[in-house]
Amino acid sequence: MSEAVLIFLNGVIGVFAVMCVLYGALKLLGVVVNLEQKETEQ
Amino acid sequence: MIGSSFMQGLGLLHLSIGEVVMFVVAFVLIYLAIAKQFEPLLLLPIGFGILLANLPLTDLMKPNEGLLWRFYHYGIQWEVIPPLIFLGLGAMTDFGPLLSRPSLIFLGAGAQVGVYITFFCAKLFGFTLPEAATIGIIGGADGPTTIYLASKLAPGLLGSCAVAAYSYMALVPIIQPPVIKLLTSEKERSIVMKKSRKVSGLERILFPLVTTVVVILLVPASAPLMAMFMLGNLFRESGVVERLSSAAQNELMNIVTIFLGISVGATMNAATFLKPQVLFVFFLGLFAFAISTATGVLLAKAMNIFLSEKINPMIGAAGVSAVPMSARVVHKMGQEANRKNYLLMHAMGPNIAGVIGTIVAAGIFLTFLK
Numbered sequence: 001m002s003e004a005v006l007i008f009l010n011g012v013i014g015v016f017a018v019m020c021v022l023y024g025a026l027k028l029l030g031v032v033v034n035l036e037q038k039e040t041e042q
Numbered sequence: 043m044i045g046s047s048f049m050q051g052l053g054l055l056h057l058s059i060g061e062v063v064m065f066v067v068a069f070v071l072i073y074l075a076i077a078k079q080f081e082p083l084l085l086l087p088i089g090f091g092i093l094l095a096n097l098p099l100t101d102l103m104k105p106n107e108g109l110l111w112r113f114y115h116y117g118i119q120w121e122v123i124p125p126l127i128f129l130g131l132g133a134m135t136d137f138g139p140l141l142s143r144p145s146l147i148f149l150g151a152g153a154q155v156g157v158y159i160t161f162f163c164a165k166l167f168g169f170t171l172p173e174a175a176t177i178g179i180i181g182g183a184d185g186p187t188t189i190y191l192a193s194k195l196a197p198g199l200l201g202s203c204a205v206a207a208y209s210y211m212a213l214v215p216i217i218q219p220p221v222i223k224l225l226t227s228e229k230e231r232s233i234v235m236k237k238s239r240k241v242s243g244l245e246r247i248l249f250p251l252v253t254t255v256v257v258i259l260l261v262p263a264s265a266p267l268m269a270m271f272m273l274g275n276l277f278r279e280s281g282v283v284e285r286l287s288s289a290a291q292n293e294l295m296n297i298v299t300i301f302l303g304i305s306v307g308a309t310m311n312a313a314t315f316l317k318p319q320v321l322f323v324f325f326l327g328l329f330a331f332a333i334s335t336a337t338g339v340l341l342a343k344a345m346n347i348f349l350s351e352k353i354n355p356m357i358g359a360a361g362v363s364a365v366p367m368s369a370r371v372v373h374k375m376g377q378e379a380n381r382k383n384y385l386l387m388h389a390m391g392p393n394i395a396g397v398i399g400t401i402v403a404a405g406i407f408l409t410f411l412k
Contacts, residue, residue, distance in 0.1 A: 018402045022256050023145065
């Protein structure tokens, strides 16, 4: 049962951790692309 | 003498009661697919596969010889078909709604909490850890991921978990609304969300590349599914391989769907399916769907505490990856609460984030249990 608890906790925290990193990457992507577009417009 | 040999070879004389019961199961699935149009693309070949696998003396599932065994072995056991399904899904998916509001990605994670709660409950019911993981992932509402995980962790549950996943996906309009209504007020359901920003072509092209690198670096076990999903999306968004994108969405998707369905059905013989534990699988699968819906909605409500621009908490329910069924359910409920509410594209964000979330959840299970 202790192994089940370990997987449960790692699973829940792990999925959120991956989504946090992905969220950061997407925000960064949005900023970089917007900067690129503004430079092109100028 | 000749007559006796002929009689010996008659399948009819070798038919067991269990196999007759499986015929009934097969006909029910075929009926649901044709008459009720419940996930017909999958349930029809699965039903026919069950019928074939339970016909005596055919040896269709005999290892190294049977036709259906070859489909199953080279298609599913060799991990070929589920990733190819994801290639097609990637080519069909528009990630624009997610890219326009990246914070919705957390709702895709919220629904996965239900997967892990169900995993824990299944363990309490006496299933082994790999079996419990396979049952839990049904809550992700993602058929190919369920099949992929079952083939690696609990092949004995593959058929029942796949049928449970696809059946409940067809029943999303019945399962989700009561859970959503229970957890949200009329006022919350009528929240109108602002129109999302337009997403540039460059962002759409970079998204599959960034997601592939980020997710696979963090959860390498998710690589087969995630890589194919994102490759399909890159085909779509790059705009330079229209033929490949079209083939992945149409011909390839249709071909692998046939082999997936018939192979899954073929694993469901009387000996493996007619067990009390299969009833628990169906019960826990339903529980997984309901609890994943609930955790998605509750996370959306929690996010509203911190967000200045409120989101409609119902879109959290779309965090289960039944694309686009759950997004449509949320949209319909939004319009019932407020006729000016147009939630479809907003709900598509968590819906496709849910696909990513379920792949990640499966990858984490594999990391620990394989």
